[in-house]
Amino acid sequence: MRPPARPSSFFYHPLDAMLGTPAGVRILRVLSLHQDVMSPSMIAERAGLGGAGTGRALARLVAAGAIEPVGDSRRPQYRLSGSNPSMEHVSALFAAEAARTDGFMRRIRKAARNIDPAPVAVWLMGSVARLEDSMLSDLDVALVWSGTAQAGLKAFNQAINGAANAVGLHVSIVRLSVAEVRQHALARDEWWQSLATDAVPILGPAPRTLVDG
Numbered sequence: 001m002r003p004p005a006r007p008s009s010f011f012y013h014p015l016d017a018m019l020g021t022p023a024g025v026r027i028l029r030v031l032s033l034h035q036d037v038m039s040p041s042m043i044a045e046r047a048g049l050g051g052a053g054t055g056r057a058l059a060r061l062v063a064a065g066a067i068e069p070v071g072d073s074r075r076p077q078y079r080l081s082g083s084n085p086s087m088e089h090v091s092a093l094f095a096a097e098a099a100r101t102d103g104f105m106r107r108i109r110k111a112a113r114n115i116d117p118a119p120v121a122v123w124l125m126g127s128v129a130r131l132e133d134s135m136l137s138d139l140d141v142a143l144v145w146s147g148t149a150q151a152g153l154k155a156f157n158q159a160i161n162g163a164a165n166a167v168g169l170h171v172s173i174v175r176l177s178v179a180e181v182r183q184h185a186l187a188r189d190e191w192w193q194s195l196a197t198d199a200v201p202i203l204g205p206a207p208r209t210l211v212d213g
Helices: 014-019 022-034 040-047 051-063 086-113 153-166 178-187 190-198 207-212
Strands: 067-070 077-080 121-125 139-145 171-177 200-203
Touching: 014 022, 014 051, 014 086, 022 040, 022 051, 022 067, 022 077, 022 086, 040 051, 040 077, 051 067, 077 086, 086 121, 086 153, 086 200, 121 190, 121 207, 139 153, 139 178, 153 171, 171 178, 178 190, 178 207, 190 207
Parallel strands: 139 171
Antiparallel strands: 067 077, 121 139, 121 200
16 A cells, blocks of 8 residues: 555544554544553454554553553553543443444344344354455344244344445344254264354354254
């Protein structure tokens, strides 16, 4: 990616410096949602960053006035800057981001519970479950049935697709019976290995718990 044609003015656009790198965005997200002081190692773990990259990003954010060190100067912890009014708005942005995801999950649970009979489990699968998705990725959702019940599925599809469209997502719904899941588990095939490792339960038990139960 080519650099911008001209440099950015920190006076006019300080958020370019604060949010200009993925590492900076991740660290600000962690500190915004945690709302407390955190050590560099804890920040790195929660942000999914390496130690060296975290150190560089922390120094850049301190210089930009987005965060501030607390405690021992040799082993400081960090928090959002209490003297920078922009941080209140940045925190609100990350809160809205989290609410978007939480709200979507609640709509999936509600729609699933409205099916009669309700599915045994609902899981996120695929790239979203592995945290490898991009803007173009589908959101793969698995519904697991105790039998062959299909009542209410049309309403579920409509509810989920409506919720997905509202946040710019496309949902791919996979229907499975408990027996099918257990067959894959017994075969220990690649599909089952991926499911058991990556699937995120939205409703009901996780895949291994379902099979072992």
